[in-house]
Amino acid sequence: MKRIVIRRPGGHDALELVEEPDPPAAPGRVRVKVAAAGVNYADAVVRMGYYEAAKGLYPITPGFEFAGTVDAVGSGVTAFKTGDRVVGISRFGAYASALVVDPRQLWPCPEGWDLSECAAFPAVYLTAYYGLFKTAKVEPGERVLVHSAAGGVGTALLQLCRVAGCPAVAVVGAAHKVDLCRSLGAEAVIDRSSSDLWAEADRAAPDGYGAIFDANGVATLREGFKRLAPGGRLVVYGFADILPRGKAMPGLLDLAWNYLRVPRFSALEFKNRAVMGFNVVYLFEKLELAGEAMIRMLDWARQGRLKKVPVACFPVEKAAQAHASLESGTTQGKLVLTF
Ligand SMILES: NC(=O)c1ccc[n+]([C@@H]2O[C@H](COP(=O)([O-])OP(=O)(O)OC[C@H]3O[C@@H](n4cnc5c(N)ncnc54)[C@H](OP(=O)(O)O)[C@@H]3O)[C@@H](O)[C@H]2O)c1
The missing domain is CATH 3.40.50.720 (NAD(P)-binding Rossmann-like Domain)
Incomplete structure (x- = not known):
């Protein structure tokens, strides 16, 4: 898997790309092959070292949201199966091409939304x-x-x-x-x-x-x-x-x-x-509350009540460029990293 690591706070060169073996799907957990991870202004603040909830967590992989395909399911999981298209949240860590998460952090993608559009949502x-x-x-x-x-x-x-x-x-x-x-x-x-x-x-x-x-x-x-x-x-x-x-x-x-x-x-x-x-970020630990909101909003997306907004895709190798673009204040809609 590929993953962005920030060893210590800094400028764009603090975003280091590393490669390592895929993690196994633990019991009760789901492994997602991530296609895209959303880029948020808060990720840049994490990189700079000023994000309160990230203090003390370095080296850290930033990222609050992702979308991809379930590629392994741990024992005891019934809510998802291999091949499901899912969108998810994570309290940091989402700038990675493979993630092992609690199934309560995942929801089925709305039909007609591609994985980049889904990763830009939560x-x-x-x-x-x-x-x-x-x-x-x-x-x-x-x-x-x-x-x-x-x-x-x-x-x-x-x-x-x-x-x-x-x-x-x-x-x-x-x-x-x-x-x-x-x-x-x-x-x-x-x-x-x-x-x-x-x-x-x-x-x-x-x-x-x-x-x-x-x-x-x-x-x-x-x-x-x-x-x-x-x-x-x-x-x-x-x-x-x-x-x-x-x-x-x-x-x-x-x-x-x-x-x-x-x-x-x-x-x-x-x-x-x-x-x-x-x-x-408080909601990212209150999965029941986050789930209630996500289910409601994904339904609105399915019903066409929420329109898709422009999503600019950057390959993960260009994470620094994505941050620079967001920090310029000129972007519209959302930015995602693709794997
Ligand atoms: N409290 C929370 O839970 C929470 C959660 C998510 C995001 N946020 C905050 O919400 C804001 C928007 O986040 P986002 O990820 O959706 O980003 P974004 O709105 O896509 O991009 C940031 C926008 O902020 C404006 N801006 C104002 N001062 C700026 C500056 N000094 N540098 C760069 N841009 C500046 C620019 O738009 P204009 O020039 O058009 O004004 C820029 O396009 C950020 O401040 C973020 O930290 C807070």
């Missing part, structure tokens, strides 16, 4: 699901503002907003991302590279937003909070702009400077508005 959809339905608990009709809407989590949020009956206003950082957001049902798309983000956001929702999803951090949290309608929730689920755009290994000075600029909210400011945060 992490961003679980994040969007957890954010919309378990954190913000949106109600039909509530208007939602989605930052970085053409990216992995952003496109999943737009689609789940549609399913939830919530009009979504999409914000993107470049003109080439506008059409994708429109095609996914955004009510309005704001290209902040060519227009005044907050003037446009006010125009799109004069009465404010029921929920705002923000993984930028420093740049937009304070102004976003002001745009919440009474009862509105600002959901903070990432801090991309604490890491300088396109820098493979930010220095401590960069981090310290951006950290100092993180907005602080006073309890006196709230007035029926909330600031909330979550990390979906």
Whole structure:
């Protein structure tokens, strides 16, 4: 098997490809021949050494999601058989061409979705699901503002907003991302590279937003909070702009400077508005909860209620290129590594 290993945090050259014998399928476990593994922004943060849940786990193989074919089944497993096409989650480790996992980490792929499209599904959809339905608990009709809407989590949020009956206003950082957001049902798309983000956001929702999803951090949290309608929730689920755009290994000075600029909210400011945060990695250990969400969303995919988004494929040998591409901030949809 081939596997990416990060021996110690670093830039792109920290992603080392190693080859080793396939692991056997242990009793109660399933071995998957992985065709593709999703690339998430969090993987780059793991590589840099700043991902809290990965601390102390180096050398580490990154990766939260994968899709492939079952090629061996341990004794006692009845849920899957050799040859089944499966999509799965893993708390790290998915950048590997063979994985041995608990069958509760796997689900059958929807028909009509290829393995790359399936590998691109779990992490961003679980994040969007957890954010919309378990954190913000949106109600039909509530208007939602989605930052970085053409990216992995952003496109999943737009689609789940549609399913939830919530009009979504999409914000993107470049003109080439506008059409994708429109095609996914955004009510309005704001290209902040060519227009005044907050003037446009006010125009799109004069009465404010029921929920705002923000993984930028420093740049937009304070102004976003002001745009919440009474009862509105600002959901903070990432801090991309604490890491300088396109820098493979930010220095401590960069981090310290951006950290100092993180907005602080006073309890006196709230007035029926909330600031909330979550990390979906928590779900990767609560397999019952993750399973409930995956089964529901894969059904929506089967019914055609979730559209496929563009997936850029990189052979695993080009993992560094995939990370560089994601960190550039110019990608749309999802990226996967293929084996
Ligand atoms: N809390 C959780 O459980 C959880 C789970 C998954 C992901 N996340 C977070 O959600 C965010 C999106 O993740 P993703 O994997 O779906 O990535 P992505 O959205 O496909 O790509 C990142 C996007 O963020 C925007 N961005 C803002 N500041 C940036 C910077 N300094 N460098 C690069 N890009 C920047 C860019 O879009 P625009 O220029 O169009 O804004 C870029 O395309 C990340 O911050 C990630 O850490 C959190």
